[in-house]
Structures are given as structure tokens and as C-alpha cells.
Amino acid sequence: MTVYNFTKTLVYGLLKPVYRMEVVGVENFPKEGGVLLCTNHIENMDPPIVGITAPRPVHFMAKEELFNVPALGKLLPSLNAFPVKRGMSDREALRKGLKVIKxxxxxxxxxxxxxxxxxxxxxxxxxxxxxxxxxEAYVVPCAIIGPYKAFKKLKIVYGAPIDIASLRERRASAEETTDLIMGEISKLIQANR
Structure with missing residues (x-):
């Protein structure tokens, strides 16, 4: 068993009873091929929650500072995380992210x-x-609907892949494409509150 799978099983066992997680839409998740999974961000617990509920292992960009924390910095690469410098264009992180998808x-x-x-x-x-x-990734929106309170329901909703073929064809801007993705996440939140 890999460190990732062991940690996923352990963390799921610890968090499932605390947050009464309800996971919706796992059937929407592509079973193979590159996936860009885009999620709203409401708490520090979001990465492990997505990591333990997604049907496939997830590679996360994590802020570079976390890799400087002694024990955590050693563990993060085993959990498929890689560093990104925040607040600037980090070409190495962009290359790494594209390789993950490719x-x-x-x-x-x-x-x-x-x-x-x-x-x-x-x-x-x-x-x-x-x-x-x-x-050429499938773009999957995901909504985390809180609150993160002990013994209250926490809902994680995976939406169907977003069709962005027309945006790719007409070479839309990254900003316009992100706006579309955020709009789909917002729709998932509204429909599942």
C-alpha cells in the first residue's frame, strides 16, 4: 500500500464520523485520462477532504511555505503535492501541473x-x-458545502466535466475560462445547499 493510499484510508476513517460527509456526483468523475479538478476553498481542511473523497488520487499544488515545515515538508511529496510560489508566475509549478495532466x-x-x-x-x-x-484535460468542478463543524453534514459535490472545447477553439483567455469554471462551481453550490 502506498503512503498516499494508507494516508487516505486513515484520514477518511478519522474525518468521516466527525464531519458526516456526504459525497455526491462521483459518477461524474472520468475514470481515466487527465483531469483538472477545480474546487471552491473554504477551510484549510479542503485539500484532505477532496483527497479522500475523489475517486482517483489527486495531485495538489501547495504553497511553497508548507514544504519548509519539517515533518510536513517530507510527507507532502508522498501525498502527490508539489510546491508553488504564490503571488508570482511560477513556471516550474505550471510545467509540473501540465505534466500531471498529460x-x-x-x-x-x-x-x-x-x-x-x-x-x-x-x-x-x-x-x-x-x-x-x-x-486536453477533463475539467471537473467540485463544490465543498460547509460548515466545517463537528457532527454537522459536510457536502462534497462533483459536477459533470465542463465542455470548454469552444473556448479552446477560439483561444479564449485564461481569465474568461476561469470565470466559466467558477460559475459552474457556484451553480453546484446553489443547487446543493
């Missing part, structure tokens, strides 16, 4: 770039649109 894996992103202070969905950054346009 190799047929799942790249997980929080397009807002940081947690929402209000719990409401915020504006997405262009990175999600960049990956969607520069790859």
Missing part, C-alpha cells in the same frame, strides 16, 4: 488561490483557465 492524472486546484473569508465563492485566478486551455 500523464493522465488528476490535478487539483483551488482557483480562488486562498480561502474565502466569508464562505462565499470568490473570484478565480487565471491559473485554472491556463491549465484548462493548455491541456
Amino acid at each position: 500523464d493522465g492524472n488528476v490535478l487539483g486546484l483551488f482557483p480562488e488561490g486562498t480561502r474565502s473569508k466569508t464562505g462565499e465563492i470568490g473570484k478565480g485566478l487565471a491559473g485554472a483557465g491556463f491549465f484548462a486551455l493548455r491541456s
Whole structure:
């Protein structure tokens, strides 16, 4: 058993009873091929929650500072995480993300770039649109619907892949593509509250 699978099983066993997780739409998740998984961001717990509920292993970009924390920095690569410098264009992280998708894996992103202070969905950054346009990935929206409170229901909704073929064909901007992705996440939140 890999470190990823062991950790996923352990964390699922610990968190499932605390948050009474309800996972919806797993059937929408492509069984193979590169996937760009885009999720709203409401709490620090979002990456492990998505990691344990997604039907396939997820590779997350994580802020570079986390890799400087002694034990965590050693563990993160085993959990398919790789560093990204925030607040600037990190070409190495962009290359790594595209490779994850090209190799047929799942790249997980929080397009807002940081947690929402209000719990409401915020504006997405262009990175999600960049990956969607520069790859042939399935783009899967995901909504985490809180609150993160012990013994209250936490809902994780996976939507159907977003058709962005027309955006790719007309070479839409990364910003426009991210706006479309964020709109789909917002629709999932509204429909499943």
C-alpha cells in the first residue's frame, strides 16, 4: 500500500464520523485520462477532504511555505503535492501541473488561490483557465458545502466535466475560462445547499 493510499484510508476513517460527509456526483468523475479538478476553498481542511473523497488520487499544488515545515515538508511529496510560489508566475509549478495532466492524472486546484473569508465563492485566478486551455484535460468542478463543524453534514459535490472545447477553439483567455469554471462551481453550490 502506498503512503498516499494508507494516508487516505486513515484520514477518511478519522474525518468521516466527525464531519458526516456526504459525497455526491462521483459518477461524474472520468475514470481515466487527465483531469483538472477545480474546487471552491473554504477551510484549510479542503485539500484532505477532496483527497479522500475523489475517486482517483489527486495531485495538489501547495504553497511553497508548507514544504519548509519539517515533518510536513517530507510527507507532502508522498501525498502527490508539489510546491508553488504564490503571488508570482511560477513556471516550474505550471510545467509540473501540465505534466500531471498529460500523464493522465488528476490535478487539483483551488482557483480562488486562498480561502474565502466569508464562505462565499470568490473570484478565480487565471491559473485554472491556463491549465484548462493548455491541456486536453477533463475539467471537473467540485463544490465543498460547509460548515466545517463537528457532527454537522459536510457536502462534497462533483459536477459533470465542463465542455470548454469552444473556448479552446477560439483561444479564449485564461481569465474568461476561469470565470466559466467558477460559475459552474457556484451553480453546484446553489443547487446543493
